[in-house]
Amino acid sequence: MANSHAPTGQTDFLASMNALKNELPACDAASLIVCWFGDDLRCGECTLRPKVEQTDTEAGNMPWTVSGLTRGTAQPVAQQDDRPIYGGTPADASVVEAIQHMRGQGRRVMFYPFILMDQQANNGLPNPWSDASDQPHLPWRGRITLSQAPGRVGSPDGTALADAEVASFIGTVTAADFTIGDGTVGYSGPEEWSLSRFILHYAALCAAAGGVEAFCIGSELRGLTQIRGAGGFPIVQALIDLAAQARALLGAETKISYAADWSEYFGYNTPEGDRLFHLDPLWADDNIDFIGIDNYMPLSDWREGEDHLDAQAGVPSIYDPAYLDGNVQGGEGYDWYYHSPEAEAAQIRSPIEDTAHSEHWIWRYKDLRNWWGNDHHERIGGVRQAIATPWEPQSKPIWFTELGCAAIEKGTNQPNKFLDPKSSESKLPRGSNGLRDDLIQIQYLRAVLGHWRQADNNPVSDVYGAPMLDMSNAYVWAWDTRAYPVFPNALDLWSDGDNYTRGHWLNGRVGQRTLASVVSEICECAGLGRDSYDVSQLHGVVRGYAVTDVSDARAALQPLMLRHGFDAIERDGVLLFQLRNGQGAVDLDPTLLAISNDLEGDREQTRESEAEQVGRVRLRFVLSGGDHDVVSEEAVLPDQATHAVSQTDLPMALTRTEARQVVERWLTEARVARDTVKFALPPSAIALGAGDVVRLPDSDGASKGDGALYRIDQLEQTELQLAEAVRIEPEVYTPSELAEELPGLSAFSAPVPVLPLFMDLPLMRGDEVPHAPHLAVTAQPWPGTVALFASASDDSYALDQIIAAGSTIGVTQTPLLSAPSGRWDMGDDLQISLVYGSLQSRDAEAVLNGANLVAIGDGSSGNWELMQFQEAELIGPDSYLLRTRLRGQLGSDGLMPAVWPAGSWLVLLDGSAVQPDLTPVQRRITTASGQRGAAMTTHLMCIWLRHLMAMVCAPIAPST
Numbered sequence: 001m002a003n004s005h006a007p008t009g010q011t012d013f014l015a016s017m018n019a020l021k022n023e024l025p026a027c028d029a030a031s032l033i034v035c036w037f038g039d040d041l042r043c044g045e046c047t048l049r050p051k052v053e054q055t056d057t058e059a060g061n062m063p064w065t066v067s068g069l070t071r072g073t074a075q076p077v078a079q080q081d082d083r084p085i086y087g088g089t090p091a092d093a094s095v096v097e098a099i100q101h102m103r104g105q106g107r108r109v110m111f112y113p114f115i116l117m118d119q120q121a122n123n124g125l126p127n128p129w130s131d132a133s134d135q136p137h138l139p140w141r142g143r144i145t146l147s148q149a150p151g152r153v154g155s156p157d158g159t160a161l162a163d164a165e166v167a168s169f170i171g172t173v174t175a176a177d178f179t180i181g182d183g184t185v186g187y188s189g190p191e192e193w194s195l196s197r198f199i200l201h202y203a204a205l206c207a208a209a210g211g212v213e214a215f216c217i218g219s220e221l222r223g224l225t226q227i228r229g230a231g232g233f234p235i236v237q238a239l240i241d242l243a244a245q246a247r248a249l250l251g252a253e254t255k256i257s258y259a260a261d262w263s264e265y266f267g268y269n270t271p272e273g274d275r276l277f278h279l280d281p282l283w284a285d286d287n288i289d290f291i292g293i294d295n296y297m298p299l300s301d302w303r304e305g306e307d308h309l310d311a312q313a314g315v316p317s318i319y320d321p322a323y324l325d326g327n328v329q330g331g332e333g334y335d336w337y338y339h340s341p342e343a344e345a346a347q348i349r350s351p352i353e354d355t356a357h358s359e360h361w362i363w364r365y366k367d368l369r370n371w372w373g374n375d376h377h378e379r380i381g382g383v384r385q386a387i388a389t390p391w392e393p394q395s396k397p398i399w400f401t402e403l404g405c406a407a408i409e410k411g412t413n414q415p416n417k418f419l420d421p422k423s424s425e426s427k428l429p430r431g432s433n434g435l436r437d438d439l440i441q442i443q444y445l446r447a448v449l450g451h452w453r454q455a456d457n458n459p460v461s462d463v464y465g466a467p468m469l470d471m472s473n474a475y476v477w478a479w480d481t482r483a484y485p486v487f488p489n490a491l492d493l494w495s496d497g498d499n500y501t502r503g504h505w506l507n508g509r510v511g512q513r514t515l516a517s518v519v520s521e522i523c524e525c526a527g528l529g530r531d532s533y534d535v536s537q538l539h540g541v542v543r544g545y546a547v548t549d550v551s552d553a554r555a556a557l558q559p560l561m562l563r564h565g566f567d568a569i570e571r572d573g574v575l576l577f578q579l580r581n582g583q584g585a586v587d588l589d590p591t592l593l594a595i596s597n598d599l600e601g602d603r604e605q606t607r608e609s610e611a612e613q614v615g616r617v618r619l620r621f622v623l624s625g626g627d628h629d630v631v632s633e634e635a636v637l638p639d640q641a642t643h644a645v646s647q648t649d650l651p652m653a654l655t656r657t658e659a660r661q662v663v664e665r666w667l668t669e670a671r672v673a674r675d676t677v678k679f680a681l682p683p684s685a686i687a688l689g690a691g692d693v694v695r696l697p698d699s700d701g702a703s704k705g706d707g708a709l710y711r712i713d714q715l716e717q718t719e720l721q722l723a724e725a726v727r728i729e730p731e732v733y734t735p736s737e738l739a740e741e742l743p744g745l746s747a748f749s750a751p752v753p754v755l756p757l758f759m760d761l762p763l764m765r766g767d768e769v770p771h772a773p774h775l776a777v778t779a780q781p782w783p784g785t786v787a788l789f790a791s792a793s794d795d796s797y798a799l800d801q802i803i804a805a806g807s808t809i810g811v812t813q814t815p816l817l818s819a820p821s822g823r824w825d826m827g828d829d830l831q832i833s834l835v836y837g838s839l840q841s842r843d844a845e846a847v848l849n850g851a852n853l854v855a856i857g858d859g860s861s862g863n864w865e866l867m868q869f870q871e872a873e874l875i876g877p878d879s880y881l882l883r884t885r886l887r888g889q890l891g892s893d894g895l896m897p898a899v900w901p902a903g904s905w906l907v908l909l910d911g912s913a914v915q916p917d918l919t920p921v922q923r924r925i926t927t928a929s930g931q932r933g934a935a936m937t938t939h940l941m942c943i944w945l946r947h948l949m950a951m952v953c954a955p956i957a958p959s960t
Helices: 012-023 092-104 160-170 195-208 234-250 321-326 341-346 368-373 438-453 497-502 515-525 553-564 656-672 844-848 889-895
Strands: 029-038 108-117 178-180 185-187 214-219 255-261 291-295 398-403 469-476 533-537 566-571 574-579 603-607 614-623 630-636 644-654 675-681 693-696 708-717 721-728 755-759 774-778 786-791 798-803 809-812 830-836 853-857 864-876 879-886 905-908 940-945 951-955
Touching: 012 092, 029 092, 029 469, 092 108, 092 195, 108 195, 160 195, 160 234, 178 195, 185 195, 195 214, 195 234, 214 234, 214 291, 214 398, 234 255, 255 398, 321 438, 398 438, 438 469, 515 533, 515 553, 553 566, 553 644, 553 656, 614 656, 630 656, 644 656, 656 721, 693 721, 755 905, 774 786, 844 864, 864 889
Parallel strands: 029 108, 108 214, 214 255, 255 291, 291 398, 398 469, 533 574, 614 644
Antiparallel strands: 178 185, 566 574, 603 675, 614 630, 675 721, 693 708, 708 721, 755 774, 786 798, 786 940, 809 830, 809 905, 830 879, 853 864, 853 905, 864 879, 940 951
């Protein structure tokens, strides 16, 4: 089966859709993405085509055809290192099946045609955006523009030539060029590979599939929508025309729109400084049902350390829900912007304001509310136009046709950034160190979805009586139709698997829990009320955690505390959980330290001896993201003088990178913490408590901000506060920048039927268990091992044994007549077709010494004749002729019928058949109903492939 790589044996699409149903059961709408490929950033030269990954092999049950192309006539996707850089366009028939399956699962479908650009490096194509001799490799579709981009010298922008270049890209295909059948689409239009053919082909295909709930006529064509012709924006008018053509194919029930980039939907600042609402004619068109926005707006401007603006404003962390929520309609793109890269680096923020007319919102891409709710007056030559655009305030809802954030450190700074070494668009978010961070993806989605679900933030339209933002149509990017965890681990199949760890994918992530939620659950299971503990300072993700013993809450929390490095302290009657990060240090004035009789001087400093230090830390854990093997990671100090080893087993699922970061932190933290100090604090320092970090300068007096950092571990309160603290270094708690590694997967064998044959046989060697039957098992292909389960009834099966070798089993193709035993049978050849295995000829001496012993029977457990053969002639694939036979061996002549008919079973008795662990008592139990008399037993032996949940059962006959 093509595109079937998951252990379920289903196609990847079905396996992925079932996972989506199980993991996100409330998801009732999905966007189906199908790609064609563009080949040039100059719209007048660009063609859009469906492409294939390879042109050699065709699927028998569903030949590849798309818009009249076959696999033989289609172009292949560009390759790198002899591998396709993208997956190809799916066959039209598979798109129809996908739509029908999704709708059959109860999901609303939004169809989303997607343009991928496949120019490679050193392509020799003139770059319309610069003087470079090549276009960027694998660029964003939003960079398609004129032969020279607007604002560049020689650009045709604003001329009839711009109209002509755009018209070449749009093409002339109309709805009348398509014929819609039952799941099929015919095309009779012009021989062009244009945007109109691309969009309308899929509008027709959606209609052929039975319809979709929503359809996009394009997405993120920002460079094109900003092109001005001699009399306006030509592609905007073209999109209006496409919407009308799509309506003719899809009907009135389908919602139609364009998915605009978040930097595009709200207007265009021309090179001359004008402010135009260039998409308003499209948004106002009667065939456009909603405002589509691919929303990747920033929610943070976080930098390293404690000195950047947001930290100075009191924001505790980039993960803080209130901080992220406040930036949904605030912060960058709403309150301020950076006017240059230098301003961005220095955090010099310029306010967004309209000093002339106080319509600040016209410059704010985040101000959905005012853009949606007001008339739009363009600014041309600095003059506010008296006549508003065609947009009618509150007239149509907004849909987030895309929404998402990469799982990468500081991803919320720039959610639109992604990593893909193959693409020129690959970039880290601002200030990011590039480490994987699944939590920031979670917090982003919680902030955006949670913010707009609040009624106060999402006003109801006076025109259509529903909220501004239709949150039932917010499409989070992205759920891959390749089944997890085969994707991303099967790098031999897919070239983009390495991008997964820090990408936008939701597969394999939605089942994770935040550290705060896990700790909260443990606290509440222990009887703590919600007001008696505080987990707001815990930031991390728990991929999997097992609490196997019945114990107290501290024991359940301990592995989490070790893994994530946090403490539990009591503050004002509340149990506070806080991460060890070394931040927020309080400077202590050494001259104000109290004098205590318990101390010699104002402080006592000690250092643990070198010999007592651990030099090697080893961690055993469950490897997340693959086969969930138990593996280990360790860290070793470079100092060879330390030899002590510390090993810890965590019942948790981690990535290898996380485990390495943990052992490095443990080892370094232990090394630093060998320095301890005791000191006394006066009553005026009552605000300090256990868990606080203090900076303790040297006694000879250091400047404020200098000196060693200590974490208070114990605080004894009498007339003074006697503190015990350990040395820390904040850098210890910054994860090492280690490369992410995929865990990989064991090779998968597709599910196949297992054939078991139970045989009551005589003693052949003398060492067999007399009362136990023989079991021969085979499959094609052989899966490697087969597990045998046993039970005294048809439930509660327990493992009996693992069968490591398959038996050679075949089916007779010709009848075998009876023959005398004790002499060579020279009768007609017996033709055999093998299910599995092979046969070979042996000489007469070897046969007389026991070689080539086979059992032939009708498949029931007690009707088997033993015979031997001398010659086995291979006459075709898995087909043999057997000659020169010895019949009725080992006393089985009494079971020899007058003829074994064609279709009888034949089993080679070469030692691969096993005997189940069956006691004599079990052997003689018969059924109460007496079916088949004594030939039936209630003891069932069940076979199944390891890792599969499909059993084949057969009864065992009692001994005779």
